[in-house]
Amino acid sequence: MSFEGSSLVDWTAYNQARSELGAGFVRILGYFREDGVKSVIAIESAMRANNAAALVIPAHTLKGEARQFGAEPLGMLAEKIENIGRDCVEAQDTPEEALSPVARLRPLFEETLTLLEREASPVVAVRRPTGGGFGRRSVPAGM
Template identity: 75%
Template sequence: MSFEGSTLVDWTAFARARAELGAGFVRILGYFREDGVKSVSVIEQAMRGKSAAAMVIPAHTLKGEARQFGAEPLASLAETIEEIARDCVERQDTCEEALEHVVRLRPLFFETLNLLEREANPLVPRKSAGGFGRRPGGF
């Protein structure tokens, strides 16, 4: 499944987070990677184990961290999983209805993470409208 970067990340929210976090931005993005990988794995394990209760906290964590970086589709998917899991816990029911969402979670997480990390990487060339070292008129 492939998404356009513009639909996976709200770049305005991303820029705001980058400005607010300042020098700690790359470190916090690294924590998002670590926490996200763990959360996705725990959610998948909980799904296999049919434990709705075990899905709630990692889905909630992933939702909040994704929103911090402007990754709204990922945050919404995690929120859906969290809500289904909470409902199942309240009803003391199994969580099969979360399966289709859990299956979509890993690819969406990694595709979103790749976009965030690529944008955060200072070594990735950016499009430029000219500037220092460029000759006007294309000489």
């Protein structure tokens, strides 16, 4: 089952990662879930503490891991948070500018992760063809 209509994941990049990682793909996607949850929590905590420096590393980690799986919008949002954190550290300023991106981070992470895991699931819904099809007899209307 493919979610090609989704703009949250570049499925070409996703499939390339899946091909390159082979049998370890699902395990590494599990690491992305674990690391991603930790990163989101760390970013939210840094924001609550008004600590720009504490935004940088978890946002950087999330950015790289998201892009590995083709989750470009998530990667871009994490990069924005990372850059705000870096700029605030350099300017010795507080990260109020990051409030809106940080508020959008958790919902985007969760929605993206749902798509990635659904696509990686070995249990795939089977669509039955309507009408005939190979090995199936079409039944005329009214019978």
